[in-house]
Amino acid sequence: xxxxxxxxxxxxxxxxxxxxxxxxxxxxxxxxxxxxxxxxxxxxxxxxxxxxxxxxxxxxxxxxxxxxxxxxxxxxxxxxxxxxxxxxxxxxxxxxxxxxxxxxxxxxxxxxxxxxxxxxxxxxxxxxxxxxxxxxxxxxxxxxxxxxxxxxxxxxxxxxxxxxxxxxxxxxxxx
Numbered sequence: 001x002x003x004x005x006x007x008x009x010x011x012x013x014x015x016x017x018x019x020x021x022x023x024x025x026x027x028x029x030x031x032x033x034x035x036x037x038x039x040x041x042x043x044x045x046x047x048x049x050x051x052x053x054x055x056x057x058x059x060x061x062x063x064x065x066x067x068x069x070x071x072x073x074x075x076x077x078x079x080x081x082x083x084x085x086x087x088x089x090x091x092x093x094x095x096x097x098x099x100x101x102x103x104x105x106x107x108x109x110x111x112x113x114x115x116x117x118x119x120x121x122x123x124x125x126x127x128x129x130x131x132x133x134x135x136x137x138x139x140x141x142x143x144x145x146x147x148x149x150x151x152x153x154x155x156x157x158x159x160x161x162x163x164x165x166x167x168x169x170x171x172x173x174x175x
Contacts, residue, residue: 030129032136033059034118036110037071041151042160043114043143045136049129057085061092069094070167071160076100117143 033046033056044067046059064072074096077083086097105112121139122128131139144157151159 030127031055032118032122032128032131033063034111034114035060035063035075036114037156037160038110040160040163041110041114041148041156043140043156045118045140047131047133047136051080051082053082053085056082057089057092060089064089064093064095068164068168071164074098078102078105114143 031048031051033048035044035046036042037044044063046063048055048059072093072095076098077086077100079099079102083089083097083099089095090097118139121142122131141157144160145155147153147155
């Protein structure tokens with residue numbers, strides 16, 4: 001298990017590597033996984049039948065592998081037992097996983113803020129199992145097309161696409 005503090009050491013050696021904050025919403029044994037790209041605020045949602053290790057690894061692998069490799073280098077997760085399969089997730093996606101300190105949600109602030117925004121669509125206590133992956137993708141698109149002050153009033157989707165293109169281009173020119 002890698003502590004979040006290792007990111008501080010690594011970041012000094014990296015230019016433009018992205019950090020995803022992971023988390024989720026849970027309600028009545030159903031779950032929705034949330035991934036937030038820190039640079040742009042781009043949101044990806046993952047349908048989960050439950051919060052077991054297998055469900056988390058399978059659903060996060062599926063949605064992460066839809067994204068360009070340049071945009072999925074590292075991520076931070078809390079220390080929930082559902083992430084016992086973090087090594088399998090790394091094998092499937094190439095993403096290095098770091099863990100926040102226990103009871104320290106501020107170390108995953110982007111994710112906590114996004115979960116608050118998601119409650120506009122999925123109120124606390126609602127049955128999350130009724131949402132299909134397509135419906136979750138539509139909710140994520142709604143969040144990703146909302147202009148943000150921190151992005152100069154661009155949307156996360158626009159900035160993510162620009163950032164991804166830049167990273168992909170720099171990766172291609174280095175190789």
